[in-house]
Amino acid sequence: MLSLKLIRDDPSILERSLRQRGQEAEPVKKLVELDKKWRHLKGEADKLKGEKNAISLTISEAKKKGGNIEPIVKKTKELSEGIATLDAKAEKLEVQMAEILLTVANIPDNSVPLGKSEADNPEVRKWGEPRKDSKSAKPHYEVAEKSLIDFERGAKVAGHRFVVLKGLAARLERSLVNFMLDLQVMNGYAEVLPPFLVNSKTMTGTGQLPKFAEELYRCRDDDLWLVPTAEVPVTNLFSGEILEESALPMKFCAYTPCFRREAGSYQKDIKGIMRQHQFDKVELVKFTLPEQSSAELETLTRNAESVLQKLELPYRVIELCTADLGFASAKTYDIEVWLPSQDKYREISSCSNCTDFQARRANIRFRRAGKMEFVHTLNGSGIAVGRTMIAIMENYQDGNGFTVPKALRDYMRCDRVDF
RNA sequence: GCUGGGGUCGCAUAGCCCGGUCCAGUGCGGCAGGUUGCUAACCUGUUGGGGAGAAAUCCCCUCGGGAGUUCAAAUCUCCCCCCCGGCGCCA
Numbered sequence: 001m002l003s004l005k006l007i008r009d010d011p012s013i014l015e016r017s018l019r020q021r022g023q024e025a026e027p028v029k030k031l032v033e034l035d036k037k038w039r040h041l042k043g044e045a046d047k048l049k050g051e052k053n054a055i056s057l058t059i060s061e062a063k064k065k066g067g068n069i070e071p072i073v074k075k076t077k078e079l080s081e082g083i084a085t086l087d088a089k090a091e092k093l094e095v096q097m098a099e100i101l102l103t104v105a106n107i108p109d110n111s112v113p114l115g116k117s118e119a120d121n122p123e124v125r126k127w128g129e130p131r132k133d134s135k136s137a138k139p140h141y142e143v144a145e146k147s148l149i150d151f152e153r154g155a156k157v158a159g160h161r162f163v164v165l166k167g168l169a170a171r172l173e174r175s176l177v178n179f180m181l182d183l184q185v186m187n188g189y190a191e192v193l194p195p196f197l198v199n200s201k202t203m204t205g206t207g208q209l210p211k212f213a214e215e216l217y218r219c220r221d222d223d224l225w226l227v228p229t230a231e232v233p234v235t236n237l238f239s240g241e242i243l244e245e246s247a248l249p250m251k252f253c254a255y256t257p258c259f260r261r262e263a264g265s266y267q268k269d270i271k272g273i274m275r276q277h278q279f280d281k282v283e284l285v286k287f288t289l290p291e292q293s294s295a296e297l298e299t300l301t302r303n304a305e306s307v308l309q310k311l312e313l314p315y316r317v318i319e320l321c322t323a324d325l326g327f328a329s330a331k332t333y334d335i336e337v338w339l340p341s342q343d344k345y346r347e348i349s350s351c352s353n354c355t356d357f358q359a360r361r362a363n364i365r366f367r368r369a370g371k372m373e374f375v376h377t378l379n380g381s382g383i384a385v386g387r388t389m390i391a392i393m394e395n396y397q398d399g400n401g402f403t404v405p406k407a408l409r410d411y412m413r414c415d416r417v418d419f
Numbered sequence: 420g421c422u423g424g425g426g427u428c429g430c431a432u433a434g435c436c437c438g439g440u441c442c443a444g445u446g447c448g449g450c451a452g453g454u455u456g457c458u459a460a461c462c463u464g465u466u467g468g469g470g471a472g473a474a475a476u477c478c479c480c481u482c483g484g485g486a487g488u489u490c491a492a493a494u495c496u497c498c499c500c501c502c503c504g505g506c507g508c509c510a
Contacts, residue, residue: 042470046479053442053479056491060439069490076490242429367429370450370466 001101001360007031017107020114020322027100034100038093045086052079102204103211106357108322109294109331115321121334122321127305128314130338131395137340140393141272143419144169149273161262161270161277168417169389173280175411176385177255180282180307184382187303189253189284194233196256197224202236205362207328207354214263217277226259230283231379238287239362243375248366249288249296253382256281273386274346280385286378287364290356293376294331297353301333304349304382310407313391314338316345330355335383337391348387351380 007014011032015025055076062069113122131137145151148169154162165173185191200223203209208216208228217226227233234254243250258281262268269275284303288296301317308315320332329352336345359365359374366375396402401418409415 039470042479046470049480050478052490057439059490063439073490080490367449367466372467 001357002104002107003360004031004035004097004101008035014104014107018105020108021105021325022116022323023105027104031097031100031104034093034097038090038097041086041090041093045083045090048079048083048086052076052083055079099210102361105325105327106330106354108325109353109355111294112325112331113319113321115323118321118324120321121318121324124317124319124333126314126316127309128312128338130314131340134338134340134343137394137397139272139341140390143397144393146419148417148419158277161275163273163276168412168414171412172389172392172408172417173385175408176388177280177282179310179408179411180382180385181253181255183307183310184253184282184284184303187306189251189303189382192234192237192252192254194227194230194237194254194256196227196233196259198227198233198236199223200225202232202239202362205236205239206232206358207361208232211327215261217259217261227256228260229258229281229379229381230254230256231285234283234285235358235377235379236362238364241364242372243287243364243366245289245366245368248375249286249292252285254283254285256283273390276386279387282382282385284351284378284380284382287375288378289366290373290376293353293355293378296376297331297333297351297378300378300380301335301351304335304351304380307383307388308335308337308348311388311392311405312407313388313395313405315348326350326352328352328354328357330357333380335381337387338395339391340394340397346387348391349381349383351378353378 002014007028011028014028018025018028055072059069059072059076062072113120115121141149141151148166150164150166154164157164181191197219200209203216203225208225216228219225233256234252237252258279260277262275262277265275273279284300286293286296286300305315305317315335315337318334318336320326320329320334325332332350332352334347335349335351337348338344339346354377356374356376358377364375364377365372367373392405392408393402396405401416404412404415404417
């Protein structure tokens, strides 16, 4: 959520931001107009309330003196009616403004490159060399189908975009989760295991609601939703709290399964486990002072990259241009791992600086020099587990199986897996 | 799930029975200033959100959330949420 103050002071900043994202600037004009009316009503109502409160105070004294309070009571009743009318009007405006404000995206950082689509995302750096015989590697879904991934039974038990991992694939998934968590703890992140179901308030805090409800799974009769990423419960850990300035930055890592309806992804990545309704992920979350957040995004991204470096998987880092930026993010780096069977780099992590956008929604503050300020929040995958498994099966593939990356051998208790 | 207790301005507490000097008191912490020849002590002010104003300042809102009664609600009524203890159930 953006601050109304910012919009009042200079709506053109937000209008430009929306245009850069390729969105309509119309909501800003509407917001300015509603706010103007609201402030007028608020002033009128406050005036009447002040009057009423003042009169109301005289009643008890008049009563003690035994005077006639009837006319005074009548006057306050009249005032009450006027107040109720004005308040109702103001509330309508507040609801309208909140509706808009909660669906307006964050303002991109000045450093974010302008662009019209994902084709305009510049490459920031590259690590590792894709293997020369890339084209001989078969896609994971072809080689793993026999003994490692059961697509049919996944579909039978739950439906399309669900799988059952078997034997060493199941162990590989578990090994990757443990490996990633251990590594990120060494990188200085405190491990937490949050709830996998959260309430609407929490979903609103990080920006999934109200705008993206169709991408979430909702429990039938309870106010509970399945988390689409650990970012949601972990960022909201301190909602409504006031943090110690000296404790910042705070860094957390968390494993959770992630549940996404993938509405609108019809026929996209339908083969294999590239895009599932349920997948595992280790997530990194930071709470920082405002002036720290851009530097902390750099280290957070490096920390996510360290997973791929330890696994010796080639990757590149790109920066999302204004048009591709997520709703809550002011700046995002995507990490893309090399997938031989597709002969290209594919997203495996997304690291974002959400500045004070989520902190405002979730009301996460700290006190400095006696004043309250909003913290900045950051998050990034550290990293997506299923896609890492794909990358290993393809990049380490040789003949009828694949070599286990050195970093995983202690977890896997073997150095090779056969298909 | 049943039952008893509880949720108050950063933290801790008072107030609630008997509605109105409570626009919430006190202690601690934080901030600002002052004082004593020292990183200790003391004194004063301040401490959440919002509106109007150039400013001084003025006003409104806030006692877990919501609805209601009333001229007036932290205080009364109803619903919901959460925390602590007991019983029940359970991986």
